Amino acid sequence: MITVAGVSQVFETARGQVHALEDIDLTVRENEFVTLVGRSGCGKSTLLRIISGLIAPTEGAVHVGDEVVTRPRRDVSVMFQRPALLPWRNVLKNVLLPLEMLGLDKRQYLDRAHGLLELAGMAGFEEKLPHELSGGMQQRVSLVRSLIQQPKVLLMDEPFSALDALTREELSVELQRIVAEESTTIVFVTHSIDEAVLLADRVVVLSPRPGRLQKIVDVPIPRPRTLGRNAHADQVSHISAELHDLLQPGPRAAA
Ligand SMILES: Nc1ncnc2c1ncn2[C@@H]1O[C@H](COP(=O)(O)OP(=O)(O)OP(=O)(O)O)[C@@H](O)[C@H]1O
Ligand SMILES: [Mg+2]
Numbered sequence: 001m002i003t004v005a006g007v008s009q010v011f012e013t014a015r016g017q018v019h020a021l022e023d024i025d026l027t028v029r030e031n032e033f034v035t036l037v038g039r040s041g042c043g044k045s046t047l048l049r050i051i052s053g054l055i056a057p058t059e060g061a062v063h064v065g066d067e068v069v070t071r072p073r074r075d076v077s078v079m080f081q082r083p084a085l086l087p088w089r090n091v092l093k094n095v096l097l098p099l100e101m102l103g104l105d106k107r108q109y110l111d112r113a114h115g116l117l118e119l120a121g122m123a124g125f126e127e128k129l130p131h132e133l134s135g136g137m138q139q140r141v142s143l144v145r146s147l148i149q150q151p152k153v154l155l156m157d158e159p160f161s162a163l164d165a166l167t168r169e170e171l172s173v174e175l176q177r178i179v180a181e182e183s184t185t186i187v188f189v190t191h192s193i194d195e196a197v198l199l200a201d202r203v204v205v206l207s208p209r210p211g212r213l214q215k216i217v218d219v220p221i222p223r224p225r226t227l228g229r230n231a232h233a234d235q236v237s238h239i240s241a242e243l244h245d246l247l248q249p250g251p252r253a254a255a
Contacts (some may be wrong), residue, residue: 001185002028002051002153008210009046019210020046026204026213028185033176034251035200036189037049039247043211044189048155051187052078064153074102077151081158083138085145087132091117092126096147102149109148116144119178136167143175147182154179156188159197169227172198176224178185197236198225205246215246 009215021043028034036044049055049061051062053076054071062069064076071183077098085094095113113136117123119138127142130138139159146154160168171193179186190196200219207214221232230236 001030001032001065002026002187003063004047004051004060005063007047007050007057007062008059009043009050010058010248021050021057022210022212023112024213025149026216028187031183032203033179033186033188033199033201034205035196035202036115036187036204037191037193037243037247038206038211038214039208042206042208044206045157047156047206048078048157048187048189051153052076054078069090074149075152077146077149077154078183079142079146079154079156079159081161083130083135083142085141087130090127090129091122091133091141091195094141095148098145098149104149111189112150113144113148116147116178118145119181120144121148121174134167136163136171137170139163139175143178147178147184150182152185153185153187156186158189158191161191168192168195173224173226175199176216180223193240193247194227196243197221197239198227203239203243205243217242 004024004026007021007024007118008107009017011020021236024047036103038044050057051069053072086097092113095117096109099106099109117126120143122137122140125133125137133141157169160171163171176199197219203217203219204218205214206212
């Protein structure tokens with residue numbers, strides 16, 4: 001579904017070049033849920049922006065399906081850390097916004113909008129304005145908005161990191177349920193190892209300066225998954241421990 005081939009990114013800045021990514025190769029299968037972890041500044045957001053077509057890589061190319069990505073596309077949706085809802089529009093009108101931007105007929109998507117809002121636990125809030133909602137609810141609306149046009153690919157950049165821990169866990173569990181119904185291919189950036197393991201089929205670990213693909217860790221734990229006590233706790237802690245080790249600053253850096 002997504003192929004990242006030989007992608008490198010160099011930013012030119014006033015203080016010289018920043019090598020954000022180096023020679024990244026990655027394939028994400030259809031309907032796969034991949035999480036992307038790595039220390040701050042290792043290039044996670046940059047990689048996501050390249051996959052989304054918001055920036056062009058210095059080297060290499062990204063394909064979604066058979067097409068090379070050259071600009072943002074309708075079947076690839078992006079969700080960021082902050083909900084970025086328009087404050088003067090109610091929930092339903094915020095959800096319908098991408099359709100306006102894509103020039104699609106909103107009336108054809110009204111049932112879908114209501115269905116997704118219900119799936120996200122937001123039925124009955126259609127007329128509310130963003131400031132009347134909690135942060136978690138705003139992020140639910142934002143998720144529904146990013147799914148409205150039925151994207152094949154959903155790219156998520158730390159979408160829950162501004163929320164409190166409990167809300168965040170709750171949303172992670174619900175996200176799995178919502179996207180299971182949608183059959184969407186997902187790349188999800190997170191700083192949280194727990195979140196990465198809970199959500200992912202595979203966890204991609206990037207190492208910093210320049211960002212390189214350090215390792216891909218499989219998470220062969222059956223779904224639906226939950227946090228807390230469960231039958232796979234041993235497996236989860238084993239994978240989490242491996243990720244903790246991988247994310248340590250290297251022995252050279254520590255010395
Ligand atoms: N537009 C830009 N111009 C110059 N440098 C940039 C630009 N965008 C990112 N960088 C640099 O590229 C590197 C990777 O940044 P990026 O935001 O992708 O990291 P990240 O892994 O998402 O970090 P975080 O976990 O803190 O969000 C950093 O050194 C950053 O300063
Ligand atoms: Mg980032």
